[in-house]
Amino acid sequence: MSDGAVTDQARRSAVRATLESTVLYTVATAIALMFVYPFYWMLVSAFRSQEAILSAPLRLIPEHLDLTAFQTIASIGGTPLSSFAFNSVVITVLATAIGVCATGLGAYALYRNPRLPLFTSVRYSFLLTIMYPHMLLVIPLYFVSYKLNLLGSTLGIILVMSLVPLIFFIFVQFFRSVPQEMIEAARIDGASEWQILTLIIVPIAKPVIxxxxxxxxxxxxxxxxxxxxxxxxxxxxxLPVALISLNTEYGINFQATMALSTLTVVPVVIVFVLTQQRVMGSFMAGAVKG
Amino acid sequence: MSSSATINRSSAFSSPRVGQRNWEYATLYIFLAPFAVLTALFGIWPIAESIRVAFTDSYTALSDSPVYVGLDNFRAVLAEPAFHSSLWRTLVYTFLSVILNVSMAIGLAILLAHPRLSRGRTFFKLAIFLPVITPDVASFIVWKWMFNQNFGVVNQALLGLGLPPFAGVTQPGSAFVTLVLVEAWHHVGLYTLIFLTNLQLLDKSLDESAQIDGADRWQRFIHVTLPQLRPAITINTVYALIEFLKTFTVIFVITKGGPNFSTNFVSYYAYSKFNSAQYGEATAIATILFVIVFAVVAASYWYMEKGDQR
Known part of the structure; x- marks a missing residue:
């Protein structure tokens, strides 16, 4: 009798568990789809003609691959698409390279000896800068670029964009985990600062870089x-700025807007999906420290 | 290698210890220099410049001999009803968004942390975080079209479900709601991720003992889980406050402050002043917003310090 009760109970809890899993997976999948759907709609709309979308906005698969939008955006307002793409790549890559080197070295120097004259003021200056609403900092940056004669130059844009606050916190977080004793030991062995940096720090910092x-x-x-x-x-x-001008000036061309959005988003999605663990982890670390 | 290097260098200076120290410091200064220069040129200088311009006459702000007008710009801005309503709107928007985002993020994090959801958890996290990392300009434009009356899937879906259509950005009230929803979609992934990190650090034995004591799910959530999430709640609230106080891109892309100024938030208002060359007023608004953000950050640090001492 007790045997039967036990199996009955076990069966009931197994049913309950399956039911719970099903509900959880359904809810989680529905939510995930809500987050991904706009990107999917963008992608599909880029390959559908305007008339097709008007007649059936919700269709999930294009009737056929309509590439007219990509021909339309081959030139936007007289500037070839390749120019925007080239600028995106050059500005992003150079700003990233300069930013990572300058911020990494800066965070390292601040970690090595935070109490040197001026070091604290640099730290506080930086913290003040990131507290200033970024969008509003751009307005005075316009004045500064004007005075530095950098207005309208790629170099000016690259330098302005090279300061990425989150990067600083990623480095600060990492250097906190490097034992000062290790560096002390190397110094006692007579290694120069340059040697400490290149032979000890850079090799262990490779993942964080x-x-x-x-x-x-x-x-x-x-x-x-x-x-x-x-x-x-x-x-x-x-590319994002070209998208902005398409949005304001030629806003009627829906399909072209979706095609350019797709081109702007796809590189990011590829890089992010391939490196998601690393990227999401760093956002958490940066947030906790910030 | 090392010992000979030390000897060589020591002999080069009359006082080897001090000499080596100075050289070492010089190298550290060289390491810091690029970062310091970038911060000074593109951080401190523009902030100082912004504050300076806030006290000058707009027409002369960029000339070689600017005319200083004291607090005139601040007075002018503070006297404008348009500024009052934009500040009020920004505060209401921030308040609603912070509550919505933080509570939604707690819910999502608890769902995603559920032990039964082990398979596919990576995919769910990826999906929710994707909007955080993709270019916001592109996703906001997509949302703008999704709310469009002709192309939009939102109204199509609502009609399909037999529900009344949603006016989207064509009417003041619904435009405000649209921005709250779109921004939540854009930001909630980051807050969820921070809650997930916090959830991993929870003390499971507390939950188990509460379960033994006969507490139901809801009681355990309120009295056991939520208090332990306090660090993440604080961080996320501060983050969200700063984020939503300076809301800009979504307005620029979707509503341009309209219809009828219903989404003309402070940062967009400052930008439109800047765009019409009213530099003095624009920077005065920027300075006011900066003071608000600074006060919020300072108050929350003070609150956190107090919490640590308890």
Whole structure:
């Protein structure tokens, strides 16, 4: 009798568990789809003609691959698409390279000896800078670029974009885990500062440098406001800024907008999906420290 | 290698210890220099410049001989009803968004941390975090079209479900709601991720003993889980406050402050002043917003310090 009760109970809890799993997976999948759907709709709409979308906005698969939108955006407002793509790549890559080197070295120097004259002021200056609402910092950056004669130049845009706050915190977090004794030991052995950096720090910092580079790349790729404000013409526009001008000036062309959005988003999605663990981990670390 | 290097270098200086120290410091200064220069040129200088311009006459702000007008710009801005309503709107928007995002993120994190959801958890996390990392300009444009009356899938779906259509950005009230929803979609992934990190650190024995004591799920959530999530709640609230106070991109892309100024938030208002060359007023608004953000951050640090001492 007790045997039967036990199996009955076991069966009931097994049914309950299956039911619970089913409900959980259904809810989680529905939510995940809500987050991904806009990207999917963008992708599908880029390959469907305007008439087709008007007649059936919710269709999940294109009737046939309509590539007219990509021909339309081959030139936007007289500037070839390749120019925007080239600017995006050059500005993102160089701003990321400069930013990771300068921020990494800076965070390292601040970790090595935070109490040197001026070091604290540099730290506080940086913290003050990131507290200033970024969008509003761009307005005075326009004045500064004007005075430095950098307005409308790619170099000016690159330098302005090279300061990525999150990168600083990723490095600070990492250096906290490096024991000072290790560096002390190397110094007693007579290693120079340069040797300590290149022979000890850089090899162990390789993973964090990679993470910082990825995060800076992703964040710089999506930057648009500084690029727009510091440009004097479309010759320094990146893909997101081209998208902005398409959105304001030629807003009626829905399909072309979706095609350009797709081109702007796809590189990021590929990089992110391939490196998701690293990227999401660094956002958490940065958030906890920030 | 090392010992001979030390000897060589020591002999080069009259006082070897001090000499080596100085050289070592010089190298550290060289390491810090690029970062310091970038921060000074593109951080401190523009902030100082912004504050300076806030006290100058707009027409002369960029000239060689700017005319300083004291607090005139601040007075002018603070006297504008348009500024009052934009500040009020920004505060309401921030308040609603912070509550919505933080509570949604707790719910999502608890769902995703569920032990039964082991398979596919990576995919769910990836999906929710994707909007955080993709170019916001592109996703906001997509949302703008999704709410469009002709192309939009939102109304199509609502009609399909037999529900009344949603006015989207064509009407003041619904435009405000649209921005809250779209921004939540964009940001909630980051907050969820931070809650997930916090959930991994929970003390499971507390939950088990509460279960033995006969507490139901809801009681355990309120009295056991939620208090332990306090660090993440604080961090996320501060983050969200700063984020939503300076809301800009979504307005620029989707509503341009309209319709009828219903989404004209402070940062967009400052930008439109800047765009019409009212530099003095624009930077005065920027300075006011900066003071608000600074006060929020300072107050929350003070609150966290107090919490640590308890």
């Amino acid at each position: 990679l993470t910082a580079t990825l995060v800076a790349f992703l964040l710089n790729w999506k930057q648009w406001f500084p690029v727009m404000v510091l440009s004097t013409g479309p010759e320094t526009y990146t």
